[in-house]
Amino acid sequence: MRVQAHERATRGERLAERLRLQESLGHQAQESQSDTGRLLWLIDQSDGPAIEQRAQQTHTAFSFAGLILAVLGLLSGVALGSAVFYYDGRSPVNIIAVLGVFVVLQGALLLLAALAALPRAWARRLPGLEGVQEALRLASPGRLALLGARLLPQDLREALLAAIGRSGAHQRVYGRVQLWAILRWSQLYAVVLNLAAAATFVYLVSFSDLAFGWSTTLKIEPAQMHRIVHGVALPWSWNETLTPSLELVERSRYFRGTPFEPEQRGGWWPFVLAVMLVYGLLPRVIALLIASRRLQVATQKALVATPGASDLLCLLDGSDHARAEENGDTTASTAGDGLGPIGSGSVVIDWSRAAGSSVRAASLLGFEPARYEPAGGARSIGEDRDTVERIARSAGQAGVAVMVKLWEPPVIETTEFLKALRAAVSGGLPVRVVPVACDGDGRVVGETGVLLEQWRRRVSALGDPWTAVAQPVGLSPRRQEPADD
Amino acid sequence: MTDANRDNAAPVFAVVGHPNKGKSSIVATLARSSTVRIAPRPGTTTTADRYPVVIAGGPLYTLIDTPGFENARRALAWMREHDTTADQRGEVVRQFIREHGHDPAFSNEVELLRPIVDGAGILYVVDGSVPYSDEYEAEMEVLRWTGRPRMALINPIGPADYIDAWRSALDQYFSIVRVFNAVTAAFDKHVDLLRAFGELREAWAGPMSGAVTALEHDRAERRRRSARTIAEGLADMLTLTESRTLKREESSEPFREPLQEKLRGKLRQIERLTRRDVEKHYGYEGLEHDEAAASEDRKLLEGDLFSESSWVLFGLQKRHLVLAGAAGGAATGGVIDASVGGASILMGTIFGAVLGGGLGWYSAGRVAKIPTTSRWLGTAIGGKKLTCGPIRNVNFPFVVLGRARLHHAVIAGRNHAAREPITTNFTEADAGKLNPLSAEQTRRFSRLFARLGKARNDGGQLERLTDQLADAVAGLLGD
Ligand SMILES: Nc1nc2c(ncn2[C@@H]2O[C@H](COP(=O)(O)OP(=O)(O)OP(=O)(O)O)[C@@H](O)[C@H]2O)c(=O)[nH]1
Ligand SMILES: [Mg+2]
Numbered sequence: 001m002r003v004q005a006h007e008r009a010t011r012g013e014r015l016a017e018r019l020r021l022q023e024s025l026g027h028q029a030q031e032s033q034s035d036t037g038r039l040l041w042l043i044d045q046s047d048g049p050a051i052e053q054r055a056q057q058t059h060t061a062f063s064f065a066g067l068i069l070a071v072l073g074l075l076s077g078v079a080l081g082s083a084v085f086y087y088d089g090r091s092p093v094n095i096i097a098v099l100g101v102f103v104v105l106q107g108a109l110l111l112l113a114a115l116a117a118l119p120r121a122w123a124r125r126l127p128g129l130e131g132v133q134e135a136l137r138l139a140s141p142g143r144l145a146l147l148g149a150r151l152l153p154q155d156l157r158e159a160l161l162a163a164i165g166r167s168g169a170h171q172r173v174y175g176r177v178q179l180w181a182i183l184r185w186s187q188l189y190a191v192v193l194n195l196a197a198a199a200t201f202v203y204l205v206s207f208s209d210l211a212f213g214w215s216t217t218l219k220i221e222p223a224q225m226h227r228i229v230h231g232v233a234l235p236w237s238w239n240e241t242l243t244p245s246l247e248l249v250e251r252s253r254y255f256r257g258t259p260f261e262p263e264q265r266g267g268w269w270p271f272v273l274a275v276m277l278v279y280g281l282l283p284r285v286i287a288l289l290i291a292s293r294r295l296q297v298a299t300q301k302a303l304v305a306t307p308g309a310s311d312l313l314c315l316l317d318g319s320d321h322a323r324a325e326e327n328g329d330t331t332a333s334t335a336g337d338g339l340g341p342i343g344s345g346s347v348v349i350d351w352s353r354a355a356g357s358s359v360r361a362a363s364l365l366g367f368e369p370a371r372y373e374p375a376g377g378a379r380s381i382g383e384d385r386d387t388v389e390r391i392a393r394s395a396g397q398a399g400v401a402v403m404v405k406l407w408e409p410p411v412i413e414t415t416e417f418l419k420a421l422r423a424a425v426s427g428g429l430p431v432r433v434v435p436v437a438c439d440g441d442g443r444v445v446g447e448t449g450v451l452l453e454q455w456r457r458r459v460s461a462l463g464d465p466w467t468a469v470a471q472p473v474g475l476s477p478r479r480q481e482p483a484d485d
Numbered sequence: 486m487t488d489a490n491r492d493n494a495a496p497v498f499a500v501v502g503h504p505n506k507g508k509s510s511i512v513a514t515l516a517r518s519s520t521v522r523i524a525p526r527p528g529t530t531t532t533a534d535r536y537p538v539v540i541a542g543g544p545l546y547t548l549i550d551t552p553g554f555e556n557a558r559r560a561l562a563w564m565r566e567h568d569t570t571a572d573q574r575g576e577v578v579r580q581f582i583r584e585h586g587h588d589p590a591f592s593n594e595v596e597l598l599r600p601i602v603d604g605a606g607i608l609y610v611v612d613g614s615v616p617y618s619d620e621y622e623a624e625m626e627v628l629r630w631t632g633r634p635r636m637a638l639i640n641p642i643g644p645a646d647y648i649d650a651w652r653s654a655l656d657q658y659f660s661i662v663r664v665f666n667a668v669t670a671a672f673d674k675h676v677d678l679l680r681a682f683g684e685l686r687e688a689w690a691g692p693m694s695g696a697v698t699a700l701e702h703d704r705a706e707r708r709r710r711s712a713r714t715i716a717e718g719l720a721d722m723l724t725l726t727e728s729r730t731l732k733r734e735e736s737s738e739p740f741r742e743p744l745q746e747k748l749r750g751k752l753r754q755i756e757r758l759t760r761r762d763v764e765k766h767y768g769y770e771g772l773e774h775d776e777a778a779a780s781e782d783r784k785l786l787e788g789d790l791f792s793e794s795s796w797v798l799f800g801l802q803k804r805h806l807v808l809a810g811a812a813g814g815a816a817t818g819g820v821i822d823a824s825v826g827g828a829s830i831l832m833g834t835i836f837g838a839v840l841g842g843g844l845g846w847y848s849a850g851r852v853a854k855i856p857t858t859s860r861w862l863g864t865a866i867g868g869k870k871l872t873c874g875p876i877r878n879v880n881f882p883f884v885v886l887g888r889a890r891l892h893h894a895v896i897a898g899r900n901h902a903a904r905e906p907i908t909t910n911f912t913e914a915d916a917g918k919l920n921p922l923s924a925e926q927t928r929r930f931s932r933l934f935a936r937l938g939k940a941r942n943d944g945g946q947l948e949r950l951t952d953q954l955a956d957a958v959a960g961l962l963g964d
Contacts, residue, residue: 352620378619381562407615409504409527412555412590439616446615446643450525451505 066188073189077196084197085204092213092254095229098272102197103232103279109190110283117183117294180295187288194281201276205269212268213254222250233271235278242274345370345398346432347391349421351414352377354403354436361403364436364473370398376417384417392424399430406435406472407446410458422464431467433459438474448472495537496689497547498682499600501628502610503621504528504553507640510667510902511610512536512550515675517768517901521550528552533596538696540703545696546682549605551597557624560585560594564630574630578602598631606685607635609659614643617650625658634685636661638678661685667902672704708897711763712959715889718759719882719958720951722752723934724941728872737871744873752876756885760892767896773906875938882934886958893962922961929957 084101085093204210214225226249233243248267348361348369355361358372373391375384391400400421404414421431435455438444456469500508505527513521516536522529533551537544560581567577579602585591601607607628611621628635637659639651648664655662661681665674676697683693727748729740764772895907922930933954940946 352618376558376620378622381559405618408618408620409553411504411553412593413558416556416559416590443645445645446612447525451527454527 065185069185069189070192073192074196077193078200080193081197081200081204085201085210087204087208087210089211091215092211092252095212095214095252095268095272096216098275099228099232102276106194106280106283110287113183113186113287117179117291180291180298184288184291184295187284187291190284191281191288194276194284198273198276198281201269201273205273210269212272213252214249215254222246222253225249225253229271232275232279236274242270244268244271345396347371347373347394347396347398347400349387349391349400349402350374351402351404351417352408354405356440360440364403365401365434369401370396376414385420388417388420388424391421397429399432400425401432401434401470403434403436403473404455405445406437406448406451406455409451410455415458415462418459418462418464418467422462422467428466431464432470433468434470435472436474437472442474444475448475495544495546496682496686496692497535497549497600497605498608499533499549499551499597499605500608500610501551501597501601502553503612503624504555506553506610506612507642507667507902508553508610509550511608511638511640511665512548514667514670514900514902515678516548519769519901521901523902523904531593531596533600540696540699545699546692548608549600551600552593554597554624554627555593556590557594557627560591561623561627561630564627575602575632578627578631594627598627601628601631601633605633606682606689607631607633609635609637609655610640611637611651611655612643613639613641613648613651613664614645616647617654621654625655629658634689635659636663636681636685638662639664640667668900670900671898676700707766708962709959710766711893711897712962713955714759714762714766715886715893715958716951716955718755718889719885719934719954720937720947721755722876722885723882723937724875724947725751725755726872726874726941727751728870731869731871733869735869737869740871741873744871748874756888759889763889763893764896767899768901769896769899875941877938882937883930886930886961889958890961897962926957926961930954933957 080101084098087093220228223246226244226246229244229249230237236242244267252268346367346369348355348358348365348371350356350358350361350372353374355364358369361372362368371391371394373387375387402418402421404410418431418433425431433455435452437448452469452472459467459469500512502508505525509521509523509530513519513523516538518536521534521536530550530552533549536548536550538546538548563585564574564577564581567580568574569577578598581591582595582598582602585595588595609625609628611617635658637655639648639655639662641648641664652662661684663678663681665678670678679693679697679700683690683697725748727744729744731737731740764770899907933950937947937950937954940950
């Protein structure tokens, strides 16, 4: 009796402690209004006092990355403007080229960005699109920020990479956050580029004498050209001065190699500027706003999806979870990993006969498994596949415990199995890898510390926050050592 | 390339197995190489690395350290899918390697199978201190598919013993199964293992028995060189002096103590250098040492244990007691003190000295025992010379010799798989492991030591005596 009372007291204390910690961290997250602050809270819940410093670092790293891209955008904008509006008195700036660069090309790039941003569910339905998306993300200028990150000092770089989920762990949760962070950087780059190009243009018009004309190898008559120009100018058709007249279009046609009279053709510039602002800059500003907003939403979603977050919510409500734990309805395998306890109702997978039998699994885990499924070992790959499918059909909500031998190192075969399992069961179902430390006779086998660390590493490299390594079982006679941490 | 062609070359063995079972340790021990990467964490070895075993010039055979199996079951499933007839299985393995050369899921399997299909014999390593389980069967089956000669080595990493279960399972897949502890295996175990390698294949029997001969010869040579080094160290220590010139009117008193301290420092230094040289003879350069702090040494070897007079009084006449005490091994100076009174002092001396780490025979209170003389240098120079040493303590060279024997035993018994610092804080138990000197040996050494001490100004004589001493020491350094 006294033992039980004591256990309950420590459990209560532990809960209170956890609650305090999470509350204060949550408070910090709320206070640091920025996305980066919140992101950090997600990633680093356990870091406690170091968190503020990390938040600061992440913030600095994010700003730095943004700055790098802005500078790059500025340089490329000036370069682009100077190239498109290059005029040395011999042949005028070609309106066709201007339209090509600022309307067609920009539109195409924007479309690609939109493709990259399509939700996963849509992407899956279009064959090949996922691959295209992946390639686009890799090619996006936002990636430049990651390359630029190499210039950062070590700690800043790590903070940045961790914040956008490149560190591997929790990739499932932070994938969208990463995507939108990169897209937002891309848009920032594009906005600055367009601004710089427009500024370059204004500068050239004001301080040098630009001449415009149009010329194409295609068979386009001035009337057709006028219609095209008119079409392009539709968004600002209410303003006459911004739309070139048919007469101007006719006059400014030129043929390469033949002389032209530059002084008459300056009338194009209001139109060109309008094209740059409306087709180049405006969509990018809108895209930037959207990307920023989506980044925020993705961050918040990640917050809710982070293991432990629901725990926290439950604790704050004082609801089931906490009570379940108070009632002692948990086992030695509560992992302190934020996934909550595993208990009866869980499906148990006995990998390579780590437990050996369902009876022994039950005695090691301290609960009767809802189902007991052997896997791995001498069984065939096909049998394992069937097992995974069976479990996926009937796993319920309680989660899966995969019992493994603590004295054997984790190998690709095991992690592949865990991946297949995750792919088959729903995203949020907790999967716990429970290392068994003793052989069939209850003797502890081998050196346990190094390999436990290895199991944790390999499993966390899966990038799946709902799959984690629990405390080993069978280290000492059960029930004497209360649960976790 | 045909098999016959390969047979002309030195045999090659690929050391394979599950991750973290001591593959690299076995390679390090057999190839006697400290450059093989060994670590407690699995996945240490990531590529197949060749280690030619060079003894006395030529490479006798080659070992290949490989990364562990990570995905054997899936590899085997692939091979079974492509199976046709048993004689084609080696070809299926080759095809597996060709098709998965760039597949990260099989990078280890490809890396370790490649040298095997290229003609290497298989040394399959398991850890005999963890339970056998059928999860190993896929990798053993894959090895069987290669069709290459193969043997299994059970390397018990931990203290637990599951060797019998392992042996029964391994017998199903391997023609030869041996227990070989990578870290503690003694020299004769190496030799046995090399002979077993020769049994794997008729064509390898010749080269491997050649390797055994070369290895044994090499061993004797290392021992001989070590004996020579120890003898030279002893000769240096027995003849070492330290001196200093003083002005005529100066008192020598304030200089005695520092001079003696300097001599002791040099003696310790000689012992250290001798040890480093012995370590080099066995292929251990820059070995880390875990020695007791000098102050600890002194405490261990306190006081009049070292009294010269007691040595002279009891030493040679009562040496049977000394020998008996040494053989008894576990007896401590104090116990014997109580039982046989003064007679034990000598034994205590030897024991205490042999047991202690570092060269701390002289406690602070014993410095006067280093003979220190001052001599007029003649009126022209008008000064005097203060000289301390050489040490005449009859016990001293025996202490040095005992310590050197112990150190040699530790180094000669060490394997290259052992990576922890060596310990020269010898214990009573260590001392007990050494055979005590026989009466005959004691006499022979005493004579040599005495003559060495006197021959300090006669280079030729010194050389001859050192040679004789080296022979005598070589007789003491056995396996
Ligand atoms: N005590 C003892 N330890 C050993 C023995 N063999 C290996 N070890 C230890 O076991 C660990 C793994 O040894 P390695 O030789 O690196 O094993 P491996 O099979 O090469 O490992 P990977 O390269 O990671 O696949 C190291 O910490 C070794 O020191 C042994 O015979 N005795
Ligand atoms: Mg290795």
